Amino acid sequence: MRETYVLIIAEKPKAALRIAQALEFKTRHTLYGVPYWVGVYRDRKALIVPAAGHLFTLKAEEGGYPVFKYSWAPRHEVERNSSYLRKFFKIFQKLSSNAELYVNACDFDIEGSVIGYMIIKVFGDERKAKRVKFSSLTREELRTAFNNPHDLDREMIEAGLCRHELDWLWGINVSRALMDIYRTLTGRRYVLSAGRVQSPTLMEVIKRQVERDTFVPVVSFDVEVRIEIEGKMFRLTNRFPSPVSKVRALEIAKKLRELRRLKLVKVETSRRAVAPPPPFNLPDLQLEASRIAGISPSETLRIAESLYLNSLISYPRTNSQRLPKDLNNKAIVTSLSKINVYKDHCMRLLRRPKLIPHNGRKDDPAHPAIYPTGYIPRKKLSKKEWIIYDLITRRYLSTFSDPAEILNLKYTLLAGEYTFSLTGQKIESKGWIDIYRYVQIKEQELPSLQEGSALDIASVKVVKKYTRPPPRYTRATLLKWMESVNIGTEATRADILEVLFKRGYFRPLGNGIEVSTLGMEVAAILENYFSELISIELTRAFEMKMEAVRLGKKSRSEVVREAVSILSPRLLRIKDMIKEHKLTGGKVLEQAVGRGINGKSCVICGRLLHRVVDGIPLCKYHAKAYESLKSAYFIWKERSDIDFNEYLKAIVKNKSTGKYVKEVIDYLMESGRSSTNVHGSKT
């Protein structure tokens, strides 16, 4: 009889190594190029074999849509660029035949449950399977987990399978429907897509873009007072409510000019300590790499991945801002001191009795914050690899460093009933900023003045200010938004953004993102026919259903049936619409994507008519722009008393004015409506 053994399934090679170390499995073998470890577990021979994430995926059983038939298939057979998975598939195929027991030791989350379960289901025996549960890969936790193996976590597996199925059902069906619509409209095949994460992200960027494009800057007036001390001019900060209107601002300016002098009524100094930032999690790293070096989030992940595979940094796909408790920071810092640029700072740190990191709040059950391993790069890193490595290392070193000490000096000045302040700021000790030098603290030195002294007002100016639209999204800020609403994961967000570019929904515009006409049209279809898919609420609903499945309160098939019952009629409705479009040679689909049709279009852009405002037929964007234009005029008039025509002229040349607003103004001017006060009375 052949010797049998326990087969321990790890999620990835790195985890397999850590488990092997914790369980003291000393023998390392390789099969098909995949490492595995042999040792003794609970008095039995055991093997620890790694997967590489999901080895199986869902595959459609038929073309067309609605499609509700799918099955699990090996990923290397289904997906392009997944051939590296073949060797992992083969090692489980080979080593499963003599296994007497299977232990799923993948990360303790729903995906880990699925990764291990699918291997057991395909190659092994579900009846002879156990699950170990640990939330970090530390020796103590792993040993405890392996000493307390649980039965297979059925509900968790069901929840995981359910997540896969729901994402697949929505994603594949809606994508296929979109492609069908565009093939009918244009006669050409485009790859289009929609999904639980990508579609709400598209909508968010559109929302912001429409806000910007329909934005009308609002004017306000303020006074600016300057004083001159020792030949230098200083602008004072007003400590009284802004006058807002032109009349009021002129009044205040006049009074201040008459008063001519200010009295220094209070001198305050204060010291502020700015604590070092926490070590990086992936979103923070992506944001900083973008801010400092202009590297996109997906490229940052790719580079971090390669640094990780070369053992230079720890696991990068983490949301944690906390370093592991048992990390030997002294050894790492000692090692980093061999790299010239870090030498001095490392030496300073090493003189301390203890290195205590300034950990952040965010945590991740599976992995700690990103840190350099102390391993010195053997080959020369590429320029960008070095930037990322350097960022991570400096951030890591800074987190043990002293706070930055900032000295503030504040003067409070009085002229009549008006209070002003003037503040200076000086860095007294740089602390962590010395090593993490990407943080700028503005310094302003003030001449020293005595309380009670009188100062001449050098100038009083009435200034015009305008409100500004919210900024355009960039890859980095959009990634941060996804994180804030909790859609996608550390590993997938950046890739999903790239998908939106690849589909042609997004285009780069400067540093920012612009949504294309195609993106807007796809969004229109989603809004009209699959409204659930465009809000993050679908994710929330998924989460609640997963939770119900995980608690055994609902079955997977029940949840899947619900999804099918929502999707099915809508998909059929799309099919009907396409049929009707073809039959009538009609405009059905044009309307569905928001394009105007005969007698129902915007006079400005030709998009689908939304509303007739003041006798002008407008699409939803120009209608919104027109409304903003009208309501902002009330405020403008109150603050600066100009007529509508002057107002339009001022708005049209303001660079914050949205493009739809400018188009509305052009239309009003050309059609001769601008001289008519939109509120009814002639100007």
Place this chain on the structure above:
DNA sequence: GCAAGGTC
């Protein structure tokens, strides 16, 4: 070909 989720 289409999702989102793991990881090389």
